[in-house]
Amino acid sequence: MAEWKQKARIMDSDGIRRVITRIAHEIIERNKGTGDLVLIGIRRRGVPLARRLADRIKEIEGSLVPVGVLDITLYRDDLTTMGHQPIVRQTEVTFSINGKRVVLVDDVLFTGRTIRAALDAIIDLGRPRYIQLAALVDRGHRELPIRADYVGKNVPTSRREEVAVRLTETDEIDEVVIMEKT
Amino acid sequence: MKLIMQNGRLLDPAAGRDLTADLYVNNGFICAPFQPDSNTNIIDAGGKLVTPGLVDMHVHLREPGFEYKETIATGTAAAARGGFTGVACMPNTDPVTDNRVAVEYINKRTQEAGQVRVYPVGAITRGSQGKELAELADMREAGAAAFSDDGQPVTDAGLMRRAMRYCTMLGAAIISHCEDKSLAGGGVMHEGAYSTILGLKGVPASAEEAMVARDIILAGETGCPLHIAHISTAGSVCLVREAKKRGVKVTAEVTPHHFTLTDRAVGDFNTNAKVNPPLRGEADVQAVREGLADGTIDAIATDHAPHSFDEKNVEFDLAPFGLVGLETAVGLVWTELVQTGILTPLQAVQKLSCNPARILGIAGGTLAEGAPADITVIDPLFEETVNPNNFAGKSRNTPFTGHRLKGLPVLTIVAGEIKYRRQ
Amino acid sequence: MYKHKDLLGIREMSAEEIGFLLDTAGPMKEIIKRQIKKVPTLRGKTVVTLFYENSTRTRGSFELAAKYLSADSINMSGSSSSVAKGESLYDTGRTLQSLGADVIVLRHPMPGAPRLLARSVKAAVINAGDGAHEHPSQALLDMFTVREKKGGLAGLRVVIVGDIMHSRVARSNIWGFTKMGAEVRVCGPSTMIPVGLEETGVQVFHQMDQALDGADVIIMLRIQKERQQQGLFPGLREYSRLYGLNRRRLELAAGDALVLHPGPMNRGVEIAADIADGSQAVIEEQVTNGVAVRMALLYLLTGGGAQ
Numbered sequence: 046m047a048e049w050k051q052k053a054r055i056m057d058s059d060g061i062r063r064v065i066t067r068i069a070h071e072i073i074e075r076n077k078g079t080g081d082l083v084l085i086g087i088r089r090r091g092v093p094l095a096r097r098l099a100d101r102i103k104e105i106e107g108s109l110v111p112v113g114v115l116d117i118t119l120y121r122d123d124l125t126t127m128g129h130q131p132i133v134r135q136t137e138v139t140f141s142i143n144g145k146r147v148v149l150v151d152d153v154l155f156t157g158r159t160i161r162a163a164l165d166a167i168i169d170l171g172r173p174r175y176i177q178l179a180a181l182v183d184r185g186h187r188e189l190p191i192r193a194d195y196v197g198k199n200v201p202t203s204r205r206e207e208v209a210v211r212l213t214e215t216d217e218i219d220e221v222v223i224m225e226k227t
Numbered sequence: 228m229k230l231i232m233q234n235g236r237l238l239d240p241a242a243g244r245d246l247t248a249d250l251y252v253n254n255g256f257i258c259a260p261f262q263p264d265s266n267t268n269i270i271d272a273g274g275k276l277v278t279p280g281l282v283d284m285h286v287h288l289r290e291p292g293f294e295y296k297e298t299i300a301t302g303t304a305a306a307a308r309g310g311f312t313g314v315a316c317m318p319n320t321d322p323v324t325d326n327r328v329a330v331e332y333i334n335k336r337t338q339e340a341g342q343v344r345v346y347p348v349g350a351i352t353r354g355s356q357g358k359e360l361a362e363l364a365d366m367r368e369a370g371a372a373a374f375s376d377d378g379q380p381v382t383d384a385g386l387m388r389r390a391m392r393y394c395t396m397l398g399a400a401i402i403s404h405c406e407d408k409s410l411a412g413g414g415v416m417h418e419g420a421y422s423t424i425l426g427l428k429g430v431p432a433s434a435e436e437a438m439v440a441r442d443i444i445l446a447g448e449t450g451c452p453l454h455i456a457h458i459s460t461a462g463s464v465c466l467v468r469e470a471k472k473r474g475v476k477v478t479a480e481v482t483p484h485h486f487t488l489t490d491r492a493v494g495d496f497n498t499n500a501k502v503n504p505p506l507r508g509e510a511d512v513q514a515v516r517e518g519l520a521d522g523t524i525d526a527i528a529t530d531h532a533p534h535s536f537d538e539k540n541v542e543f544d545l546a547p548f549g550l551v552g553l554e555t556a557v558g559l560v561w562t563e564l565v566q567t568g569i570l571t572p573l574q575a576v577q578k579l580s581c582n583p584a585r586i587l588g589i590a591g592g593t594l595a596e597g598a599p600a601d602i603t604v605i606d607p608l609f610e611e612t613v614n615p616n617n618f619a620g621k622s623r624n625t626p627f628t629g630h631r632l633k634g635l636p637v638l639t640i641v642a643g644e645i646k647y648r649r650q
Numbered sequence: 651m652y653k654h655k656d657l658l659g660i661r662e663m664s665a666e667e668i669g670f671l672l673d674t675a676g677p678m679k680e681i682i683k684r685q686i687k688k689v690p691t692l693r694g695k696t697v698v699t700l701f702y703e704n705s706t707r708t709r710g711s712f713e714l715a716a717k718y719l720s721a722d723s724i725n726m727s728g729s730s731s732s733v734a735k736g737e738s739l740y741d742t743g744r745t746l747q748s749l750g751a752d753v754i755v756l757r758h759p760m761p762g763a764p765r766l767l768a769r770s771v772k773a774a775v776i777n778a779g780d781g782a783h784e785h786p787s788q789a790l791l792d793m794f795t796v797r798e799k800k801g802g803l804a805g806l807r808v809v810i811v812g813d814i815m816h817s818r819v820a821r822s823n824i825w826g827f828t829k830m831g832a833e834v835r836v837c838g839p840s841t842m843i844p845v846g847l848e849e850t851g852v853q854v855f856h857q858m859d860q861a862l863d864g865a866d867v868i869i870m871l872r873i874q875k876e877r878q879q880q881g882l883f884p885g886l887r888e889y890s891r892l893y894g895l896n897r898r899r900l901e902l903a904a905g906d907a908l909v910l911h912p913g914p915m916n917r918g919v920e921i922a923a924d925i926a927d928g929s930q931a932v933i934e935e936q937v938t939n940g941v942a943v944r945m946a947l948l949y950l951l952t953g954g955g956a957q
Contacts, residue, residue, distance in 0.1 A: 116677060119691040119719075119949075130953030133677045133946075169686045420846025424661070426761040426782030426818060429845060496762030540740055542760040544781075 049207065049224045055200055056221035061181070061212075064197035065094070068179055069101035071195050076146050079106050081174065083145045085113040087163050088134055090152040093214035094181060098150060113138035115149075120162035142171040148195075152210040154180035157191035182221055184208050228643055229253050231263055235272030235604065239279060240577035241593035250277055252600040255642040259596055270638070272604055278576040279592050280312025280343075280601025280641065283553060284583040285377075285402070285456055285480060285528035288314070288345070290336060292321025297533040297621045299333065302553070303342035305531070305620030307647035309553040310636025312601035313344035314531075315587055317377040318355065325350035325361040330369040343641050344601070346372035346587055348402060351390045355379040360390060367397045372587040375402035377456060378503070382408065384441055391451035400452040400478075400586055405438035405463070406430075406504065415544055417490040417505040425496065427543060430505050432460040439463045447475040454586055455479040457530050459504040461514030468523040478586050480526040481515045483552055483559035484626065488512075492626050498539040498546035500626040502532070520569050525582045527575075529556045533622030554618050555627050561607060561634025572607070604638035609649070611635055619647075652950045656768040656775040659784035660825040668826060671946055672794050678949070679942035681718060692721035695952050698746050701757040701778070702728040707913060707937070708778050708787070712755045715944035721753075721952075739763060743770040752952055756780070774951035782816050787947060788912050789822035791940040793830065795932050796867050798939070799908055804831030809861050809903075811893055812871030812920055813842040813882075819912045823869060824850050837861035838893060841882045858893055865903035869910045870895050870921050886919055896922040900930065908932050 056064070076082055079102060086095030092114050099110045114137040124130065149163055160178060167176060179195035184202045200223070202208060207224040211217075230252040237248050250272075251258050263269060288302035297305075299316075306314045316333065318324030324333065330347045337345040349371035350361045355378070363374055374394060380403065381387040387401075394401055411434040416422050418429025439455055443466060446453035455467060458479045467479045484492075484502060489509050492500040500506060518524040532549025539546050560579065564570045570578070580603075581592030591601050610633045615623035639647040652667050660668070681689055697716040699709050709725065716723035726746075737745075739758075746754055755776045756764045761783035768775040779785040797803055808827045814820045814836045827834050828851050836847065837855040847854060855861035862868065873889055883889050895909065909921075909931040917923045925931060 119677075119681075119689040124691060124953075130950055133674050133949065135677045136680055165690065169689065170684060418845050420849040423844035423846050424821070424850065426780070426784070426821060496765050537738075540766070541738060542758070542766060543762045544760040 048227045050227045052206065052223045052225040054220060054222045056198065058219035061219050061221070064181065065097050065101055068195045068197060069098050069105060072098065072148055072179070073102060073106055075177070075194070079108045079110055081144065081146050082148065083111045083113060083140065083142060084148050084150055085115050085138065085167065087149065087151045087159065088114060088116045089215060090210050090212055091150045093212045094152060095150040098179070111140045113140065115163055115166055117159060117162040117166050120166045122158060122162065136166070138170055142167065142173045145173045147173040147176045148179055149176055150179045152181045153208050154178070154183045154193050154196070155186055157187045157189035160191050161189050181210055182208050228255070229261070229263070229267040230600070230640075230643060231267055231269045232272045232277055232602070232604070233269060235275050235277035237277050237594060238573050238576045239594040240573050241279065241581040242595060244594070245573050250594060250602070252602070252643045255600055257594055257596055257598050257600050274606070274608070275637065276572060276605040276607060277594070278603045278605060279580040279594050280639070281310050281557065281579040281603045281636075282313040282315070282583040282587070282589070282591060283311045283529050283531065283556065284315045284526055284587055286314045286316050286531040286553065287319065287533065287549070288316040289533060290320065291332065295535055299336040299345065300340040300342070301619065301621040302531070302533070303337065303340050303345060305551070305553040305618060306343045307639045307641075308619040309555070310557045310603045310605065310639055311343060311553060312603060312639060312641045313346060313589070313591060314553070315346040315348050315372055317348050317375060318350040319378045323350050323354050324348070325353050325355065327362065327365045327369040330366050330371050334370055342646055343639070346589055348372060348377070349374050351376045351381055351401065352386065357381050357383055357386065360386070360393060363390070363393055363399075364397055367399055371399070372589060373400045373402050373454070375404065375456065377402065377404045380404050380406050380408070380438060384445070387442065388445050388449060391445055391449040391453070394451045395449060398588065400454045402454045402456050403438070403442045404456045405435050405442060407434050407437045410434035410437060414505070415501060416493050417507045419490055419508050421490045421493065425493065432462055432507070432511070435460050435504055436462040436466060439466045443467070443470040443475055443477055446477055447473070450476065452476040452478070452586070457482050457485065457504055457528070458515060458518070458524060459485045459507050459511060461511050464514045464518040464523055468518065468521070471523065478525040478582075479518070479523065480528040480583075481519065481524050482528060482530045483556045483563070484550060486512060486515050486519065487559055487563050488626060496543045497626060498541070498543055499550055499624045501543060501546050501548055502530070502550050503548035516564070516569050519564065519578065525578065526586060527556065527560060527578045528583065529553055533620055534624045535622060539624050550624050550626055551618070551620055551622055553620060555613055555625060555630075555632065557605060557636045558611065558613075558632030558634060559627070561605070562632050565607075565634060600640060600643040602640040603636055605634060606637045607634045609633070609635040609637060655951075656764070657786055657947055657951060658764050658768060658775065658777045660786045660789050660822045660829070661784065663829070665829045665831075668790070668793065668829060671790055671943070671950065672797055674946035674950060675790070675794050675939070675942045678945035679939065681945070682938060682941055687718050688720060689718065690720045691949060692716070692719040692952055695721040695752045696750050697721045697723040697753045697755065697948060698751040699723065699725040699755045699778070700742070700746065701725065703757050703759050703779070705757055705779070708757065711937070711940045712778065712944050715941050715948055718941070719945055719948055721948065739766055740770045743767045747771045747773055753948060776947055776951065779818055782818055782821070784822045785818040786822050787940070787944055788819050789826040790947075791936055791943040792823055792869065792910055792912075793826050794939045794943050795910065795936050796908060799932060800866065803827060806832040806866040807835065807864055808832045808867040808869065809835045809837060809865040810869045810871065811837045811858060811861065811895065813873055813877060814838050814847065814871070815842045815844045816874070816877070817871050820871060824852055828852070835861050835865075839883050839889070842877070858899060859902055862899055862902040865907050867908050867910065868895065868900070868903060872912065872914065872916060873920050890919050894920055894922065895925050897924060900925055906930075910936060912936070
């Protein structure tokens, strides 16, 4: 097993909070308010990020934006090449997305394959008016023609590195670090 | 051809002898001591058991009709490798051994094979159909050792009674496969908790016991010697024990698989553990072991029943009953019965040689001077793991694959000739 | 995790494995409730349903499960050419493997047939019922249904009523509910309770009123009329009087007891019509849940097994 070592800390709790606030403003501005707006978080860490964005939007605009949870396991393009099947979890989109302005939320945008799967999954749920993408970190190395509409921070990385997003809801701490294989 | 077996422990239950001595053979017979010359074959049997040639009184050689399972040649080779110098073969061939010509055919094929002695068992009824008596006296003249409709029990009690009466004048025993088919009800394994778990139809103990009781009653009435084949339940052992006390001419045999394995051996639908009568419960295994120890059960016989791989590689319900036993029998007797103290070596040899010989009324089962030189040498310390690929017989359907056996036959001599020597 | 090549019976599964399978069935049920009931998960996988017995519902359930996951499914039945021509199960299995089957769903009248098939092929084998042995997907869907309604399985009193002897559903449920910590009772006429059943850890009853006392879950089994000819019970009228579930008897159970039936039902025989259509019956939900559980099975078994 390779040892992972922390190389740099690129965001702390305050940094994450400020980025969430900025993206919330951008979402409101770009969509001209919160009408028909829904947020859908991709499991796992896209989910708490989507909830935080919804909370911030409520503070700013005073309106409640529905948050859905998307599990993209069944849409992955690497299922047939994996030795085992990853655990499937519940998709919880309890509202209709037909005609909605959907903002898909994930923690790290990397190859784009997760987003490709998420787009397929969303379209199986209905026909939104459009879909936008928000990511806390964009680390590059895209393998598909996908880009984010809202980016917390662009972080140039090498392929040997990993970007770890840690959130209090899942990891007991708020931070983004770059890990390196030793 | 002269032979001297030196320093072996001679076990001769017929004479009640158990001593270390040399054994002399000349011209196919056991003889008085002589001075060896250049033609004398001297075998060192130090540390080994020298016994009368073992007799398996219940095998299926499958010839004629089912030569793809076994032939008289391969079956007798398996017998030799298993330490048996003689086997009694059941009549359920195709055609059935129910007439003189069929008996003579077996004798001819046995001679051609040149391995061990074969004692044909004739059918009780024509075609083993259970309808009319076969020509028992004619078969007896041709050399039939006993009579049985093995596998197709005579359900008609009146017919069985007449067969027994007829046999009293022939001096031959009836070997009865006891199974009331209406009670067996198409079952494929022992009826018990494990058949319930597997959802397989069970054969209750009563299926065997009801017919054991019937045949004992008929034997008592007619005076015909009755031999109960492959006894498998505690209740049957009780019935035989009680009948013997009353003086009924009844004897019984048990197979190595019935004194070793329980119904749990069926495991995950292992068709090699599908056998009739089925492997029974723990209490039954204990009961047959007690029956062996107290003499209720006279003989150990294998019910050697070869089947091809494809026949057994099917759904459990569709697989034929039966397993091969000739090449594992002695090892199982020694491992399961002698080493555990249930039988002394002398008792074990008695149940493998002189008792079967006595029941069948054949020569053998003794190391007395003048007796045919049918001799088995057993190495009580020889250990081996059962690997069916090493079998001399044609089929591999054994539930004992991987079992560790200690105490194996190492030399088989028939009429003074070495037929098998373990390397 | 479920790390086996095949699913042959509940008896060989651990409580953890059962729980994991039920957990996976939850998200699958969400897919069935969508307007577009399809995910691309098993694109390019082939599922063969090989049925030597008629069963519209189990077979349909597996086929829908395969289709919802985008697998290709074909079916072969006992009347299909090669099977009818007396081809052995071993050879049929090898043929299906050569055709590219990734999963073979087998229904067979003989116990142990799926084990034989599983030994013969590399494809995953799912036992869809083998004689009186096991019917694991039915037990899983029953447990899923009960768990969804009751929140858990441990500590529940489960009563299975009917022809236990010939029932693979009963056996699989006995293993499953027992492993998950429920108390299992069986009830039926003595000619239909197999020998030694107590060794599986169940309590045996012949009086239905006693068995139902305090029951949280009642699983009614279908009585097959041909058992009457075999002399196992004197007639449907007497059977129904002794072992039929009616309003009076249901009131002996816990107030919120669930009534399950694997179907197809004999209304008015083992179950009164008002009970079958009543609020405590979850018989229709069992059918929906059956598809979800089978989707979970197909998904997990196509993963190549061990991690």
